[in-house]
Amino acid sequence: TAATSAITIAYGIDLIVSSISAPSSALAGTNVSISNTVRNQGTGTSASSYAYFYLSADTTIDSTDTYLGSRSIGSVSGGTSSSATTSLKIPVSTIAGTYYIIATADATNTNPESDEANNTAATSAITITYGIDLIVSSLSGPSSAATNTNISVSNTVKNQGTVTSATSYVKFYLSIDTNITDTDIYLGQRSINALSGGASSSATTSLNIPATVAEGTYYIGAIADATNTNLESDEANNTAVTAALVVTAP
Numbered sequence: 001t002a003a004t005s006a007i008t009i010a011y012g013i014d015l016i017v018s019s020i021s022a023p024s025s026a027l028a029g030t031n032v033s034i035s036n037t038v039r040n041q042g043t044g045t046s047a048s049s050y051a052y053f054y055l056s057a058d059t060t061i062d063s064t065d066t067y068l069g070s071r072s073i074g075s076v077s078g079g080t081s082s083s084a085t086t087s088l089k090i091p092v093s094t095i096a097g098t099y100y101i102i103a104t105a106d107a108t109n110t111n112p113e114s115d116e117a118n119n120t121a122a123t124s125a126i127t128i129t130y131g132i133d134l135i136v137s138s139l140s141g142p143s144s145a146a147t148n149t150n151i152s153v154s155n156t157v158k159n160q161g162t163v164t165s166a167t168s169y170v171k172f173y174l175s176i177d178t179n180i181t182d183t184d185i186y187l188g189q190r191s192i193n194a195l196s197g198g199a200s201s202s203a204t205t206s207l208n209i210p211a212t213v214a215e216g217t218y219y220i221g222a223i224a225d226a227t228n229t230n231l232e233s234d235e236a237n238n239t240a241v242t243a244a245l246v247v248t249a250p
Contacts, residue, residue: 011114012044015073015105017051017121018081022101024124027131028231029092029163034123035085036071038105042114043078052107053088059122061102066091070107092163093231096129130233131163134192134224136170136240137200141220143243146250148211153242154204155190157224161233162197171226172207180221180239185210189226209247218245 018039026032034053040046051073054065068088076082088101100122106113113119137158145151153172159165169191173184187207195201207220220242225232232238 011112012042012078013040013046013111014042014114014118015040015046015049015076015111016118017103017105020101020103020121020123022123022126025127025129026090027161027163028090028094028096028128029131031087031089032101032126033085034088034101034103035083036103037081037083038073038076039081040076040078045075045077046073046106046111048075049073049106049110050108052104053086054102054104055090055094056100056102056122057097059100059102061104061120065102066094068101073105090128092132092166094128095231097127099126099128100124101126130231131161131197132159132165132230133161133233133237134159134165134168134195134230135237136222136224138202139220139222139240139242141242141245144246144248145209146248147209147213147215148250150206150208151220152204153207153220153222154202155222156200156202157192157195158200159195159197164194164196165225165230167194168192168225168229169227171223172205173221173223174209174213175219175221175241176216178219178221178241180219180223180241182223182226184221185213187220192224213247215248216246218247219243220245
């Protein structure tokens with residue numbers, strides 16, 4: 001037997017995310033277009049692989065980040081690249097704030113690489129805001145009613161945002177003033193189906209004035225998304241109130 005001198009063997013593949021960019025702002029629940037390039041800066045040809053994309057509060061990827069999607073990368077010969085624009089949806093449940101989108105090349109570890117620690121890259125900061133805004137755009141009822149009787153209240157809930165809302169509820173209250181809160185006298189509710197941006201849901205809702213209510217002047221108030229099902233761009237504009245309602249004994 002005889003042996004050569006030592007031979008250093010290294011992997012000839014090294015996949016990196018050489019560029020990635022995104023818009024500076026986005027709405028939760030909408031798609032964003034991410035320009036990205038995966039480059040093989042080694043000398044050998046890689047096997048087909050995947051790039052994964054994550055939403056992160058910082059530029060370091062970890063288990064707390066949110067997976068957004070992937071794209072397939074065909075075989076990439078040494079010194080060449082694969083570029084694409086990838087559409088990714090920002091989850092509607094994302095809390096408003098500043099984020100980054102991080103891409104990981106060879107995310108499934110298909111290829112043995114000369115450097116396994118250089119596979120990720122992050123976009124510049126992205127400001128994410130909510131794209132849903134539910135309001136009670138109109139509300140009207142009678143000017144007088146007797147206790148222990150039903151009244152008809154016309155009401156419209158509108159999504160003045162741009163993103164489709166989840167199913168929600170509008171709740172109705174009887175109040176001694178125009179400041180409507182869930183501590184007022186609860187009268188009832190109706191379900192609001194998912195509303196696309198700019199769409200409305202209108203109905204006439206029958207509500208009973210409780211027999212225990214004292215005579216006097218009141219207001220009917222409505223609160224859109226009363227169970228806080230939707231994350232909204234403005235959480236302070238969900239209420240509306242009718243004109244004064246005079247309540248008398250039957």
